[in-house]
Amino acid sequence: MDNISFQYPAWYLLLCLACGALYAALLYLRPGALKDQPARLRLGLAVLRFLAVSLIAVLLLEPLLRRIATEVQKPVIVLARDASESVGNALGDEKSSFLERWERLAEGLSEDFEVKPYSFGEGVRPGLDTAFSDKETDIAEALAGIYSLYSGQNLGAVVLASDGIYNKGSNPLYAVSGLNAPLYSVALGDTTPQRDLLVKRVFHNRIVYLGDRFSIQVDVLAENANGARSTLRVYQVSEGGQRLLKEEAVVVNSNRFFETREFILDAPAAGVQRYRVELARIEGESNPVNNRQEIFIDVLDARQKILVLANAPHPDVTAFKQALVGNKNYEVTTAYANDFSERIEAFDFVVLHNLPSARFDLGPIFQSLQEKSIPHLFVAGSQVNFSRFNERQGLVSINNRGGSVNQVQGYWADGFGLFKISDELRSALPGFSPLTAVFGEFTPGAAGAPLLLQRIGKIDTDYPLLAMGEENGVKKGVLCAEGVWKWRLFDYLQHQNHDLFDELIGKMVQYLSVKDDKRRFRVNLPENIFDENEPVAFDAELYNRSFELINEPEAALTVEEEGGKSYDFTFNRSGSTYRLNAGVLPVGNYNFLATTSFGGERFEYQGRFSIQPVQLESFETTADHGALALLSEKYGGELLYPDGIAGLPEKIRSRETVKPVIYETALTHPALNFKWLFGLILLLLGAEWAIRRYKGAY
Template sequence: MDRLTFSYPVWFVLFCFLLGLGYAMLLYYRDTSFKDQAPWTRWLMSGLRFFAASFLAFFLLSPLLRSKQTETRKPIVVLAQDVSESVANALGKNQEAYREKLEQLQRELGKEYDVKSFSFGSSVREGLETKYEDKISNLANLFSNTYDLYGGDNLGAIVLASDGIYNEGNNPLYLSEKSSVPVFSVALGDTTPKKDLVLKRVFHNKIVYLGDQFSVLADISAINCAGNTTSLSVYKVDGGKSQLLSSQPLGIDRKDFFATKEIILNADKAGVQRYRIVVNKVLGEASNANNSQDIFVDVLDARQKILLLSQSPHPDISAIRQSISANKNYQVEVANIRDFKGNVTAYDYVVLHQLPGKGVDVAAILATLDRERIPRLFITGSQSDYAQFNRVQNLVTVQTDGKNTNDVQGRFAGGFALFLLDDNLKTEFANYPPIQAPFGEFRVGGSAQVMMYQRVRKIDTQYPLFVFGEQNGARTGVLLAEGIWRWRLFNYLNVDNHELFDDWMSKVTQYLGVKEDKRKFRVSVSKNIYRENEQVFFDAELYNKSYELINEPDVRLIITSEKGKEYTYTFNKSGKAYSLNAGTLPVGNYKFLGKVSNGGEQLTYNGQFSVQPIQLEQYETTADHRLLRLLSEQYGGKMVSEAEMGSLPDMIKAMGTVKPVIYENATTRSLINIKWLFALLLVLIATEWFLRRYLGSY
């Protein structure tokens, strides 16, 4: 229904017509231009001018056209089907017959209501799916999505078809979203407890360190299996082959059995390791699928390899080795420079004790350390060649003959900020016995930071004792004294432990041992262990010779499964880097190889990750109709069996609360915006203009 309104009093319309009449009379009443024409022509043109002027004045009153529309909307009924694996087990061979019943229910509900169909499990999707393959059941997610989508609309009822088993998300009975919408449940599956042995949960560390032992806790339950004996076995799965690691017997002494068993495993190989925990089946079990679980443990080889290199035995070497070896993340090797046949590139950090020394050539080793940017610590002493020492590092210069020494103590510098030092350590070190530093002149380089100065006979000097800095892109330290073994012994003499000295040496090692990643090409995976329903994401970075981030060349990625199957991808260019979504992959261990060609240089990057199975749906074989009944009662609905689901439309209708809603919308628009009125005004003006021109006037 349309109604005309004005911004001004309605009687102003009279002025519009008077204005139009006056304008027409002024133009045509005494005009003699058309005296030779038929009288009707002047009346026609004056009428056209009257209506055109009146309409224009009328529009100046800002007339508004108000209209109202009414719309009747059917109430919304949400029909939600659980499509998890447990429902497939509940339906068995009757899946096709059940699907026909569900579609018939959808058609019957559609006659009276606006039916919104959803499938839910690990996620909520529109439509009724015919495959029951989701690895997770999340009932709470369904209700949250439903309230978000239709909570402000005419939501009449929710029809939920499920076995009542959920294994992710909150209990739907205690949702924060409360609604007066009735919930009708279709109970699927069998609630009769069957004879079943279940490995319910396995607790373990996701990350362990190489060489450590770690604990695995297994929760085992059994229903109706009293009097049976089984065993708990652990296998290591590698390349599709299983190796038995341990097995322990397990007796089931009651009808409703539950036990937690601990398994101790050794982390003897780096990388993501796959283990299979198995409870051997008993005769007559309802399902064997829930008797085993695969777990993935990321074994990190975080130990840094440290080389203590010297030209002769010294108690300082022993003190440093014992101190560093106390930390399980460090692997320490001691070698004599004359006997050392290894490659220093195999080490993360090198201690050069009194090297370079007199008559000892270390030029090749130092060149390798510089080329590979390997951190190092110089310790000087009576066997040091200070002329060579000044040439191979730029942190401190020592002018000395190397024959005379000073007994010095350490005094911590006030502005040192490369790493934190405990106040107790600073206080105690001031009382530690003297060590031997060279007698001479010292000059500290501009890029060096002094951690400790020399205190000579209780006199604080500005001579450096312990200096840190960076040389050729590698962190470097210089200890200008020998005899620190005395400090470690003095620490034990005072407090019966070496903790203070070891903590100091650990901080020094931790700082110097960090080797910056200067590789020009890197590929990173967002995490090492994925669930089988998760998508695998990669990022890549490429640097030019100036270490500027670029992404002009194409980057390829090859993922190889443990069975040898290859998946090849090309990265997407994102900003100045690269990104890739490899999608979901089958369960197993994978290796990846990134390749790129930049300026004729072939760059590669290797890594690995694993995809673990989701077995949650196999743990429960008994439907939970109690949950469905409580859910329906809480929200004012009813629970029906699969055979009774055809009666749901009548049940919903009988409630009398699920009714259509009439919506009334009022719209207001300016009359001047109506196109046909504009066209009419244009026709009036154009017709008058044409007649005036045609009859010889302007």
């Protein structure tokens, strides 16, 4: 229904009409106006002018048109169907029959209701998924998602088709969904416990270190299999097949059997290793799929190869080695300059004891250390050739005066901030036994940051004893004395352990050996092991020579599976970096190669990752219709079986609460918004002008 209202008193309309009448009378009805024309013509022209002027005056009062709009909203019926693997396996050959019934249910409800179909499993999504391929089931999230979407609408009922098994999220009976509509559960699957033997869970660390021994714990579960015998085996899986690592007999002694077995395995090779835990099938077993689980463990080769290279045998060599071998991330090698034949590039960090010396200049080795950016530590004792030593590093310049030596202790320099020192070491080290330093001048260089200064006798000097820093992109350290073996022995004498000495050497080596990633093209993965239902996403960064982020050139990525199948992708630009979502990939180990070119240079980045299977849906195969019944009771619905789907539309229609909702909305529009009124005014004025022109009355 429409009505008109004004922002001014209604009697103003009389003024508008009077204004129109006065205008028309003055123009056409006054004596002498168009006296040559007939009276009927003048009256008609007066009426046209009266209507036009009155309408213009009325519009100036800004009248409002108020309309009441009525909308009828049908009740919303949500059809939510479990799309997990367990439901697909339970339906089996009846899958097509069930899908036909479900479609007929939707058609029968659509006559009187607004039907909204959804599928759920790993998540909730609109539409009906017929693949039944979800690897997880989260019923609580499905109910919460329905509530969030339709809590403010006329939600009539929810029809939930599931087997009642959930393996993700919280228990739907106790989840707070706020659902205020009846829930009808359609029970799928078989509630009869079957004879089944399964690997329920495998507990393991996702990351272990190369050479370590690690544990995996296997939970073995059996249903209705009392007296059965099986064998639990652990395999290592590779491209060439599988290799048996461990096996144990399993004897089931009850119908509700549960046992945990532990296996200790070695980590002999770096990279992501794939293992298979498998139970031999027993006679009459209904579901052999859950007899096997595969796990992926990332074996890190975090060990750094450290070389202690000495001019000649010295107890310091052993002291350095013993301080470092306790760290499982270090592989320590000792050698002497006269018989060293290995490639220096094979090491990540080098300790140079009394080198370069008069006998061994080691020019090629120092050149490789600089070219390959291998960090190193000088221990400058009495056998060092100091002219060569000063050429090899710029942290400390030593001017040796003759063959004399000084016994020096160390005290802490102010302002050192390259790494932290414990309070125990800070207070104890100044009292350690003196080291032997050559007699001469020690001048700190611009690249060096002194950690320890020399105390000669009772005099604190500003001569560096231990300095570290970075020079030409290579981290270096200088210990301006020899005899650190005495510090190790003194530490044990005072504290019955070597903890403080090991801390000092360990902190030095850790700072010097950690390399900055200066590659100009890098690719990052959030993790190395993904679930099979998880998309694999890559981030990439490209830097110019000033190490500024750029992404002008195209960047490509090739992912290759162990079996040889490859996938080619192109990165998307995101801000000043690159991003790529490669989607979901099959289970297995993968190598990837990212490439790009910029400024005439080609950049490559290689890496590895693995996809592990998600087998939750095969662990629990006995349907839980009791949970569905309780869920329907909680929300005022009832439990149905697939045969009863046909009668569900009538059940829903018979409920008093499932009714349409009528909404009335008042809509107000200014009359000035109606363009046809301006057309009418133009028509009136145009007709008046045309008649006057036609009759020759101007």
